[in-house]
Amino acid sequence: MNQQVRVIRGWEWARPVRPVRREVLEAVPALDEGRPPLLFVPGFGHGAWAFAEHWLGHTVERGFSGYALSLRGQSGSGPAPEATLRAYVHDVVQVASGLPRRAVLVGHGAGALVVAHALARYPARAAALVAPVLGGWATAFTALRHNPLGTLPALVGGRLRCNHAQLFGPELPRDEARRHLSRLGRPARRAQWQLLFGREPEPAVGDPPVLVLGSPEDRVVPRSALTRAARRYASAPLLFPGMGHDLMLDAGWWEPIDAILDWLEKEPSGG
Amino acid sequence: MTTSIDHGRPDPEPSTLDRNCAGRSVSDRGETVCVIGAGPSGLTAIKNVTEHGFGVDCYERETGVGGVWNWRHDRSPVYASTHLISSRPLTQFPDFPMPDDWPDYPHHRQLLSYLERYADHFDLRRHVWFGTEVVRVEPVDGDRWDVTTRSTGGYGPERTSRYAAVVVANGHNWSSKLPDYEGLAEFRGDVMHASAYQDPAQLRGRRVLVVGAGNTGCDIAAEAAQQAAHCWHSTRRGYWYAPKYLLGRPADQLNDLLLALRLPRRLRQWLLHRLLRLSVGDLTRFGLPQPDHRMLETHPIVNSQLVYYLSHGRVTPVPDAVRFHPDSVELADGRQIDPELVVFATGYLPRFEFLDPKILGDDGMTGRPALWLNAFVPNHPTLAVAGLVQPDSGIFPLSHWQTVLFARLLRLRETRPSKAAAFAATVSARAGERYAGPVKESSRHWFEVGHADYLRVLQRALHDLEAK
Numbered sequence A: 001m002n003q004q005v006r007v008i009r010g011w012e013w014a015r016p017v018r019p020v021r022r023e024v025l026e027a028v029p030a031l032d033e034g035r036p037p038l039l040f041v042p043g044f045g046h047g048a049w050a051f052a053e054h055w056l057g058h059t060v061e062r063g064f065s066g067y068a069l070s071l072r073g074q075s076g077s078g079p080a081p082e083a084t085l086r087a088y089v090h091d092v093v094q095v096a097s098g099l100p101r102r103a104v105l106v107g108h109g110a111g112a113l114v115v116a117h118a119l120a121r122y123p124a125r126a127a128a129l130v131a132p133v134l135g136g137w138a139t140a141f142t143a144l145r146h147n148p149l150g151t152l153p154a155l156v157g158g159r160l161r162c163n164h165a166q167l168f169g170p171e172l173p174r175d176e177a178r179r180h181l182s183r184l185g186r187p188a189r190r191a192q193w194q195l196l197f198g199r200e201p202e203p204a205v206g207d208p209p210v211l212v213l214g215s216p217e218d219r220v221v222p223r224s225a226l227t228r229a230a231r232r233y234a235s236a237p238l239l240f241p242g243m244g245h246d247l248m249l250d251a252g253w254w255e256p257i258d259a260i261l262d263w264l265e266k267e268p269s270g271g
Numbered sequence B: 001m002t003t004s005i006d007h008g009r010p011d012p013e014p015s016t017l018d019r020n021c022a023g024r025s026v027s028d029r030g031e032t033v034c035v036i037g038a039g040p041s042g043l044t045a046i047k048n049v050t051e052h053g054f055g056v057d058c059y060e061r062e063t064g065v066g067g068v069w070n071w072r073h074d075r076s077p078v079y080a081s082t083h084l085i086s087s088r089p090l091t092q093f094p095d096f097p098m099p100d101d102w103p104d105y106p107h108h109r110q111l112l113s114y115l116e117r118y119a120d121h122f123d124l125r126r127h128v129w130f131g132t133e134v135v136r137v138e139p140v141d142g143d144r145w146d147v148t149t150r151s152t153g154g155y156g157p158e159r160t161s162r163y164a165a166v167v168v169a170n171g172h173n174w175s176s177k178l179p180d181y182e183g184l185a186e187f188r189g190d191v192m193h194a195s196a197y198q199d200p201a202q203l204r205g206r207r208v209l210v211v212g213a214g215n216t217g218c219d220i221a222a223e224a225a226q227q228a229a230h231c232w233h234s235t236r237r238g239y240w241y242a243p244k245y246l247l248g249r250p251a252d253q254l255n256d257l258l259l260a261l262r263l264p265r266r267l268r269q270w271l272l273h274r275l276l277r278l279s280v281g282d283l284t285r286f287g288l289p290q291p292d293h294r295m296l297e298t299h300p301i302v303n304s305q306l307v308y309y310l311s312h313g314r315v316t317p318v319p320d321a322v323r324f325h326p327d328s329v330e331l332a333d334g335r336q337i338d339p340e341l342v343v344f345a346t347g348y349l350p351r352f353e354f355l356d357p358k359i360l361g362d363d364g365m366t367g368r369p370a371l372w373l374n375a376f377v378p379n380h381p382t383l384a385v386a387g388l389v390q391p392d393s394g395i396f397p398l399s400h401w402q403t404v405l406f407a408r409l410l411r412l413r414e415t416r417p418s419k420a421a422a423f424a425a426t427v428s429a430r431a432g433e434r435y436a437g438p439v440k441e442s443s444r445h446w447f448e449v450g451h452a453d454y455l456r457v458l459q460r461a462l463h464d465l466e467a468k
Helices: A010-014 A055-061 A085-097 A110-118 A137-146 A148-155 A174-183 A189-197 A223-232 A254-266 B040-051 B108-121 B215-227 B251-260 B265-279 B305-311 B396-415 B417-430 B451-466
Strands: A023-027 A038-041 A066-070 A104-108 A126-130 A210-214 B017-019 B025-028 B033-036 B056-060 B128-130 B132-140 B144-151 B159-163 B165-168 B190-193 B207-211 B230-234 B316-318 B321-324 B329-331 B341-344 B383-385
Touching: A010 B251, A023 A055, A038 A055, A038 A085, A038 A110, A055 A066, A055 A254, A066 A085, A085 A110, A085 A189, A104 A110, A110 A126, A110 A189, A126 A254, A137 A148, A137 A189, A137 A223, A210 A223, A210 A254, B033 B040, B033 B144, B033 B159, B040 B056, B040 B108, B040 B165, B040 B396, B056 B132, B144 B165, B165 B396, B207 B215, B215 B230, B215 B305, B215 B341, B251 B265, B383 B396, B396 B417, B396 B451, B417 B451
Parallel strands: A038 A066, A038 A104, A104 A126, A126 A210, B025 B159, B033 B056, B033 B165, B056 B128, B165 B383, B190 B341, B207 B230, B207 B341, B230 B316
Antiparallel strands: A023 A066, B017 B025, B132 B144, B144 B159, B321 B329
8 A cells, every 4th residue: 555646557548448338226315415425336246236135225215325336247237258457447437437426435345456446546535345355365265265166266267156154144044145146247257366466456546534344254354354454544444243245235234334324424524 | 507706705804804015905815725717727726636635716717617628618719520639548537537438539518528527526616716817916925825816807896815825727728829921911801710710611612721730720621621612721841640540549549558668759750650651641642741850749630631631632732821912822832822711720829917927937028937847836836837738648637647746745835844845946956847859849849748758757756745
């Protein structure tokens, strides 16, 4: 994070990211009270549906407008087998800058890494990193330990599969968990690699406040990784014990989203 | 669009009332920064300065944002068919991209909607006083500035406010430059400057002479080729006409690819010459003079259409006009032509009529300020000019980083004065520096910059400021 501001972006100017159709689900309150919109960015394998399940509706009930994006190649967005992290960041910044007001970026899982990169390209009002997978070997080792069969193929360029115990806590009904698991898509190979070998995010522009949330029982993101992520943004993680990695789908999903919205209302630059 | 003239600025508290040397009352705006103009550079100045925690008062003489890109403004030079000549990635603000489903070279109306969205997204309009023009900007003690404003058109009383800093973003494409020709006053045909050109209907069925081979001149000549009875295009010298696409990509992106590969300038020039020779061919076949300079040595002229109409014989290239007679125009090669309408696409000159030229280091009154990074003023650490650049890309990214650097500098003046003092020393030492290779002499060449060279120096300045 101690990297310097980057002005020259030769490759970006010479080879801009190609546009791909983007799926954006939105839920807007009937009465606009001038609050900042929230843009939810799903992690690898997930799509906008993961937020449409509970969080979008809840956000609107609290008077905020919510938008959920599917990264390219996932769910309802256009196919992009060769997508890279840079293309994902492009998608997030495109949607965010198309919103009527400065947006709050909420990234889950590897989507939090996309958000961390996007913060360097767009002056967000604020950001929330939910169970952030910020990459590196520690993430890979944790995943290997808890789900060797699903993770090993990914290390050699195959598909990353998450299992029930990684994503959900014990309280979520079995068939609901199975329904969510069946919707998981396949992340792009190159982006998956960049989780291990990608660059550190550049410093955020506009100095947005950043909140880190997670669960101590998360089997994808260890507790130490949460603390490290929060320390990057000079704070401590908010913890929700008993939940799995997918905080927006697990039983008790309302607690983290309420925490984010409460935090936004208290933030001087937020509500 | 907001059209209100005055948002009801609270009258200054009596305790903040001060009298300046002329005895006028001055309201002290404390740490607030004044931005002059709400065009692209002014808007990005408001955004970046507020982002660094300062208050901003922006004065805009028109009733909307967008500056020259707002065709409703009386000083806007855009015509119906104006499209960008730099492609999207090299034109947009670095932290607020244009929609990626827009064309590579958007239309001016799209650009205005982009700027309006920028203003709304970052809630910038609340800082802008529309319909207010700046009359005078004068330095006062403590590096502060007295800014005198009044309603546009000179109505109403003048008000003077005192600011901690000023960003001048009044643009450089509104004060038209008209060359003086012998006999022009007696010429019986119509004469107009390109700033008055709006629509091809003005050319329809007439014999038209277009003077000037800038991007506007070439655009108008190409339109005259389709609409006018005859079109002469008068240029002083030979130019390189770059098409909008080369090798299937926007030409400026190809140039940036060569830059990203770190090819030396000479090699890039050679490659571009080869490429143009292979794809466009030898333009002297159409009667154009051979360019007397290499590519990248003048402001790029990007026009795919002009060569096309030359090849159809719809445009007749002619040399410089030397004299006007009542019924004809005499050319440098002795020929006489008889246009009914002469369009002078002879460009614009920057003007800062509210500032003493000496403040900008223009002691000889040549109209050429001596600044560092074309933005920072020696001996006036709280004054900056935004957007006074003519780059081989869009201006917005350069204005963005200029104002980011200025906002950080203003912050450092409070938190680390030693850093700010070192910056001021650099400004004095390096004022007048240029950021392009050798460039052909013209009335605007002194603020021609190569975007990569320029931004590299600016990036280093930013890093030096941040360094421990």
